[in-house]
Each structure stands twice: as C-alpha cells, then as structure tokens.
Amino acid sequence: MEWIWVLLFLYHFVVPVWGLSTTSVTTATTTKTTLSTPPSPKSVKTTSVMNRSETALTLKWDKVDNNSNYNYTLCYNDQNVSISNLEGGSTVTYTVPDLTSGMEYTFILYTVFKGVQSTGYSFTTVTTPEQVDNISVKNRNETALILEWDKVKNNNIYSYTLCYNDQNVSISTLKGVSTVTYTVPDLTAGTEYTFILYTVFKGVQSTANNITTVTTPQNITKISVKNFGETSLILEWNKVNDNTLYNYRLSYNSKNVSISGSNEGSVVTYIVTDLTAGTEYIFTLYTVFKEAESRGSNIAWHTIPNIVTGLHCKYSSGGYGLTLVWDPPNGGRTAVQVNMSSTSFRNTGERLYIDGLLPAQWYTFTASAFSGPMQSIPVSITCQTDPRGVIAGVTSLLLVILILCIGIFIWHHKTNISSLFESSNETKVSSNKYKPIPLKNFPMHFSSMSCDENRGFSAEYEDLSTVGADQSCTVATLPENKGKNRFTNVLAYDSSRVKLAANPGSDSDYINANYIHGYGKKNKQYIAAQGPNPSTVNDFWRMVWEQKSSAIVMLTNCTEGGKIKCEHYWPMDYMPCLYGKLMVTIQSEQKESCWIQREFVLRNESSSEEQAVTHFHFTAWSDHGVPIRTEELIQFRWIVRKHIETFPFSGPTVVHCSAGVGRTGTLIALDMLLQQMDKEEVVNIADCVHRMRLNRPLMVQTQSQYVFLHQCIMESLQPKEDSIPEPIYENSDMIYSNALVLNEYKAANTGV
Numbered sequence: 001m002e003w004i005w006v007l008l009f010l011y012h013f014v015v016p017v018w019g020l021s022t023t024s025v026t027t028a029t030t031t032k033t034t035l036s037t038p039p040s041p042k043s044v045k046t047t048s049v050m051n052r053s054e055t056a057l058t059l060k061w062d063k064v065d066n067n068s069n070y071n072y073t074l075c076y077n078d079q080n081v082s083i084s085n086l087e088g089g090s091t092v093t094y095t096v097p098d099l100t101s102g103m104e105y106t107f108i109l110y111t112v113f114k115g116v117q118s119t120g121y122s123f124t125t126v127t128t129p130e131q132v133d134n135i136s137v138k139n140r141n142e143t144a145l146i147l148e149w150d151k152v153k154n155n156n157i158y159s160y161t162l163c164y165n166d167q168n169v170s171i172s173t174l175k176g177v178s179t180v181t182y183t184v185p186d187l188t189a190g191t192e193y194t195f196i197l198y199t200v201f202k203g204v205q206s207t208a209n210n211i212t213t214v215t216t217p218q219n220i221t222k223i224s225v226k227n228f229g230e231t232s233l234i235l236e237w238n239k240v241n242d243n244t245l246y247n248y249r250l251s252y253n254s255k256n257v258s259i260s261g262s263n264e265g266s267v268v269t270y271i272v273t274d275l276t277a278g279t280e281y282i283f284t285l286y287t288v289f290k291e292a293e294s295r296g297s298n299i300a301w302h303t304i305p306n307i308v309t310g311l312h313c314k315y316s317s318g319g320y321g322l323t324l325v326w327d328p329p330n331g332g333r334t335a336v337q338v339n340m341s342s343t344s345f346r347n348t349g350e351r352l353y354i355d356g357l358l359p360a361q362w363y364t365f366t367a368s369a370f371s372g373p374m375q376s377i378p379v380s381i382t383c384q385t386d387p388r389g390v391i392a393g394v395t396s397l398l399l400v401i402l403i404l405c406i407g408i409f410i411w412h413h414k415t416n417i418s419s420l421f422e423s424s425n426e427t428k429v430s431s432n433k434y435k436p437i438p439l440k441n442f443p444m445h446f447s448s449m450s451c452d453e454n455r456g457f458s459a460e461y462e463d464l465s466t467v468g469a470d471q472s473c474t475v476a477t478l479p480e481n482k483g484k485n486r487f488t489n490v491l492a493y494d495s496s497r498v499k500l501a502a503n504p505g506s507d508s509d510y511i512n513a514n515y516i517h518g519y520g521k522k523n524k525q526y527i528a529a530q531g532p533n534p535s536t537v538n539d540f541w542r543m544v545w546e547q548k549s550s551a552i553v554m555l556t557n558c559t560e561g562g563k564i565k566c567e568h569y570w571p572m573d574y575m576p577c578l579y580g581k582l583m584v585t586i587q588s589e590q591k592e593s594c595w596i597q598r599e600f601v602l603r604n605e606s607s608s609e610e611q612a613v614t615h616f617h618f619t620a621w622s623d624h625g626v627p628i629r630t631e632e633l634i635q636f637r638w639i640v641r642k643h644i645e646t647f648p649f650s651g652p653t654v655v656h657c658s659a660g661v662g663r664t665g666t667l668i669a670l671d672m673l674l675q676q677m678d679k680e681e682v683v684n685i686a687d688c689v690h691r692m693r694l695n696r697p698l699m700v701q702t703q704s705q706y707v708f709l710h711q712c713i714m715e716s717l718q719p720k721e722d723s724i725p726e727p728i729y730e731n732s733d734m735i736y737s738n739a740l741v742l743n744e745y746k747a748a749n750t751g752v
C-alpha cells in the first residue's frame, strides 16, 4: 500500500518538471525506458565464412538492425571475444585467429548493447585440413600404380580426392592403418601421369599435393643376335612402341650397360665386346622409362669357342686304337667333336680313345670345339697307328713261311707229316688223367656234373685240392722274403717262381709270382702274381720290365669291403711316378662299365729305354666270388687275348688279383679253355686247373670259381648271333653259384 503512495507523490511533483523542456523530453523518455526495462538486442541471423585457412577463419555477418553501436561477443573454445568499434559499413568481418587445421568449431555470436546480450546465434564451421605430406609410389606395373601416403594427422576423419586424367576420385580411409593405399587402375604402359591429391574434411579441401610418375614400360618382345664371333656379338631389337623417350639397360655377366633409345629409326643395336670365347652368356634387356623398368627379356647365347689346339696322337691298344690328345680350352667349351671319315665322337675332356683301328695305318681326324650349338673352325691331323704289332706280325708271317718251307722240304723228303701231329697230340694228353669233353657233349656233361646238388663238381674240384702241394717253397719262406708274401698260405713254388735279376739295391731275387704254362706249348705265357703290397711295388715293376711284359691284367680293386686288396702301384694321375729305377707314366685311360684300360710307358732311368705296357683292370669281380654275369669276363678276356696276339714276342702277361690265385687262376684258365675250344672243339677244365696247380698253389681258389668256368664255357657255346643267353637258365645257374659263394664265405669266416 505504501509504494502506491510513493508513485502518486512522484506523479504530482516530477511530471511538471519534465514539461519545462520539450526537446529534452524524447531523450529523457528513451533514457527512462532503458533504465527501467532494457530490451535485449536481436541476434545475428546468419554468418558466412569469408576466408578459410588451416589456422584462421574470417567470418562475416550483417550488422543487427544496421546499427553500428552494437557490440558483439563471439564465444568459442571456452572463451568470449568482444568485437567492438564497428564504424562504417553494414557488415562485420572478423578473423578468428590461432585455430587448428582440419577442425570443426562451434561458435555462438551474441549481440551486445550496453551490457545486455542477445540470445545468441550458434553455428559450426571447419578449418582447412592439412595437405598430404608425402605421396609415394608403392608399386607399379604396366597398367596400374599403387600410391601410398600417410594419413593426415593419422586421423580417420579425413577423406581424399585424387585428381588425374580429368577425373576426381574420392578415397576413403581404412581404420587401423596409418597409411592410405590406393591402386590407380586402367593406365597405359610407359606413360607419365600427374596425380593431384587433396585432403577433404567436411567438403573443405586442403591445398593440393601432387606426384608425377610413370607406369612400367613394355618389355622388348624380340632380341636378335646379328653378328657374332669368339669375343663379341651384336644385339638388335625394335624400340618399344617406337618411343624415343625410352632407354634400355642391358645386364650380363654381372655388368649393367645403359643404352639410349633416343636415336633415329625404330631399331636399337648394341655391340657387346670383351666376351670369353666358347662361353654361354645370358643377356637381360630392360626398357627404362624415367624411374621405371620393364620386366627383363632374356636371350642366351654361346660365343664361338676357340679352335682346338695342341692336337696330337698317342699309340694305344697295340695299334688297334689311338688316343687323341689336345690342350685344355682357351676360354670355354662344352665338348670337342672329333670326326673320323663318317664317324663322329664327342668328348668333354682333353683326350679321346678311338678303337677298332688297324695297326700301321694312317687316319685323318678333324676336331672342333663346341659351346652349345656353336662350333669352332675344325682342325685336322693325320696319324699312324702303332706299327710295332704289324712289324711283329710280319716277322711272325716270315716265320710261318719259313716253317712252311721247312715243312715242304721235309715232305719232299718223304717224312710222314701226320705222325708229326700225332706225336704233338700225344704229349698234350699224356700227363692227363681227365678226358677232354667234346663241345657237343658239354651241355650234357655240365648238367650231369650239376645234378644232385653239384655232386660232380664237388667231387672233381675236391680231387684237385692236393695237386702240386708237395712242391717246395724254400725261397718264399726265407726270413728276408717272408714279408713279401701277402698271405702265408699262398707262396711261390721254387720250381716255377719268377726270379728278379740281380740288383745291387735288393736283398733277394724273390717275388711272389709264378710262370704259368699257356695253351699248347707256350711255356711262359703268363705270370700269375700276388697284388703288390707296399714293400713289393718296386719289385713288381722290375719284374714287368725284366720279363718284357706288355700287359698287366688286374682282377681286383685296390680296396674291397674296406680292406686293402692290392697297393695302388701305378701313378694316381698323369704325373709320372718313379718306382725304383722305373719311371711310369699314364698315357691314357679308357673307362668301360666293368673295366678300365690304361696305357703306361715305363722308362728305365738308367738306360733311358722305354717300354709300353697296357693295363687291363677288371673292376667288377669281388674276392672269392664270381662276376655277376659271364658275358663281361668273356669280353674282357677277348680284349686281353687280342693284345697278347698282337705282341707275340713280348714277355709273359702278368695277371694278378690280391693273392694271385683265385681270380687270377680263373681268368688264365678261361683264356686257355677258350683257345682249346676254338682249336680242338673240346674242353678239359679239370686238366687245365690241374696243370695250373703244378705251377702255383690254389689256382682257381673256390668251387664257385670252378663252376663259373663251366658256365663261361656254356655261355661261349651259344652261337654268336644270339649271344643273349636264355634268361631262366642263366638266372637259376647264378642263384646256385652265388649260394655256393655264400657258403664258402661262411666256411672261410668260421673255419679257416
């Protein structure tokens, strides 16, 4: 009640004062209104972004009521900024500084008049995102490029626009990785592209980053070799797409060569020099376009090998063969081809043995080196085969003629020729309690001997066991000679032993070796010897030299089953070796599946005389056993026999294995029996072994070897045309004889 009275009082006393001045009334009225109920100003209706950068936003709005007296407060980021002194113009422009790039900001804009704020206008906008830092080409091929860049601020809120080839591609990001990888497809090979990349945040693009790169150029489809020699060649290819912007890289022999493709014309040629003759090279050629290289195109090429040098011939096989020798390659080569009339041989080494020739004949050989398909210019040589056999042959022919003349002379003097033959037959058979078996009866004989578990063979072989055993071996058991015997039970009989010539350097004339009579009346056809041991190697060579032997037949390997069977008594390689006074050189070595044939030259260092010796080394026969098949041994014997007949005047053929009785006895027996077969159409195996055992103990040492001799004769009865034996017969036989070997082996290991 009381404030009503106060108002009435004011009405009566104040209103008349106002009435004094009318001009001041309007002013006063306004002042009075504000003071009493100050009205809120209106808010801004809209704002626009005039300029935008990574750190600032320039905002613009129309002044409220076009009144320049109003102030504004901009609220963002927990701060209120006052905007005042806005004279002139009808708009307000304000730049918000110190912002962060690629962020969304919320602003509230208040209109302020004399301390009173409007309700405020709220809006959001973003700053410009950062541009992508670093674009790289992760991979490229002919039709695609894989671009990669780090996510801006490692943040997933941004996307990207890639602009190339007049198109814009929008790229969104994958969560969980810090990079963006984009494969640009459908491009053209060997072309340069510029990619412009923008970061995009709520429709706002960053400034552009760009990368200019190229797609992989096409490879070269065809490289040709235009001209080639021993050490150089010319490569030629067509420019890829006829494009002179492309260059090329040639890679070979761990070298890189850059070749420009900017020349005129559509063909590029390159001369490669400094190559090695006879060598295969692989050239890889790449098309190069700026930082990109095509896949490599390969071409392999052999350079022509150098000609064969140092070609010469060496005598072999007593004139029935020749060994061609030449120098190692100067450069590379894969083989040497040797032609003899229409026959062609290939050899990867430096020597070639050619057999099937005739002694004392002239032969022309042409040789050229090969490297892959490349052939050098051929070189020729004309050589004569060893004439010594023929000279010997001619001598023996003369002898035959002489004998014939004597014969005719005797015949003319009415001497009975037939009695001459009879007497010779008599001497052969006289000491013989075994009957020769005519060849036509042999298969029957063989089967009767085999029946009842080989009772026949066993009995006959057993009967031979004591033959010759009563002979003396005095020298063999002398103290100075004991160490020269490999086995205490295999000693050389005094009567038939080979005596070494008196020699100042040696303690005795003893060597564990015996002469063995050959077929017919050839007294010293063979020497059966023990395989040399370390202390008898020099004696062995002395014997070969002194006996003038031209062949050594070796029937053992140096080691068998981990045991040393025989000393390796010849040089290991082509370096000559000295044994006592004898220098031994290997001239050639020819390997076959079951044997090796070597040509040695012995040179006496005191007299400088030389002697050729052929080494026939059978490698497929185990101790005490028998070879798996008869065929190989029969072939081997044939080669040995051919040699013996080629050198009729050379000394005894030295045959040895380990002890020099089992395998040695078997081969000698085989040689004699096959001669007997040829000449007499009969064989007498038991008699043959009997005779040999009179010269050396234990010759044909096992029953299986004895049976094997019979099998060899059976095999040799087959007509030559169908030399392949009936398999069933052969196999069952072999099963039998191998079982026998096993039994003997067991007996030897438990008993003796």
Ligand SMILES: *[C@@H]1O[C@H](CO)[C@@H](O)[C@H](O)[C@H]1NC(C)=O
Pocket: 050, 051, 052, 053, 056, 058
């Ligand atoms: C926009 O901002 C940039 C950088 O702050 C400046 O250089 C440019 O002149 C501005 N443009 C306008 C229209 O204000």
Ligand SMILES: *[C@@H]1O[C@H](CO)[C@@H](O)[C@H](O)[C@H]1NC(C)=O
Pocket: 066, 068, 089, 090
């Ligand atoms: C706003 O006021 C200014 C003077 O302050 C005047 O020049 C202008 O024409 C006015 N604009 C509008 C749209 O009324």
Ligand SMILES: *[C@@H]1O[C@H](CO)[C@@H](O)[C@H](O)[C@H]1NC(C)=O
Pocket: 075, 078, 079, 080, 117
């Ligand atoms: C800014 O002004 C508004 C309105 O007057 C007020 O609510 C707010 O608390 C102020 N903010 C700061 C940080 O002063």
Ligand SMILES: *[C@@H]1O[C@H](CO)[C@@H](O)[C@H](O)[C@H]1NC(C)=O
Pocket: 069, 070, 071, 084, 085, 112, 113, 114, 115
């Ligand atoms: C606007 O702001 C200025 C400076 O802060 C002040 O002097 C002025 O009185 C303000 N105007 C109004 C109408 O509030």
Ligand SMILES: *[C@@H]1O[C@H](CO)[C@@H](O)[C@H](O)[C@H]1NC(C)=O
Pocket: 133, 134, 135, 136
């Ligand atoms: C771009 O990336 C490469 C390797 O990825 C790096 O060596 C280089 O420093 C980067 N450049 C910039 C500007 O980050």
Ligand SMILES: *[C@@H]1O[C@H](CO)[C@@H](O)[C@H](O)[C@H]1NC(C)=O
Pocket: 140, 141, 142, 143, 144, 183
């Ligand atoms: C090139 O690369 C892309 C992507 O890795 C692939 O899809 C395409 O098959 C490739 N093209 C060739 C010719 O290898």
Ligand SMILES: *[C@@H]1O[C@H](CO)[C@@H](O)[C@H](O)[C@H]1NC(C)=O
Pocket: 163, 166, 167, 168, 205
């Ligand atoms: C791609 O985007 C850029 C920038 O936004 C623009 O300038 C250009 O015209 C666009 N190009 C196409 C083909 O859309």
Ligand SMILES: *[C@@H]1O[C@H](CO)[C@@H](O)[C@H](O)[C@H]1NC(C)=O
Pocket: 194, 196, 208, 209, 210, 211
């Ligand atoms: C690419 O970026 C470089 C600077 O990084 C600039 O000089 C060039 O003009 C840009 N090219 C294009 C096509 O945008």
Ligand SMILES: *[C@@H]1O[C@H](CO)[C@@H](O)[C@H](O)[C@H]1NC(C)=O
Pocket: 251, 254, 255, 256
């Ligand atoms: C030849 O170049 C290739 C690619 O440029 C390189 O990988 C290689 O190591 C280089 N070889 C030699 C021997 O320089």
Ligand SMILES: *[C@@H]1O[C@H](CO)[C@@H](O)[C@H](O)[C@H]1NC(C)=O
Pocket: 219, 220, 221, 222, 295, 296, 297, 298
């Ligand atoms: C060239 O490259 C293709 C694959 O792109 C390949 O199939 C072809 O063998 C290559 N050509 C040569 C000559 O290497």
Ligand SMILES: *[C@@H]1O[C@H](CO)[C@@H](O)[C@H](O)[C@H]1NC(C)=O
Pocket: 337, 338, 339, 344, 366, 367, 368, 375, 378
């Ligand atoms: C050997 O003969 C063949 C066929 O006649 C021939 O192509 C080759 O060049 C000859 N080789 C030598 C070394 O003469």
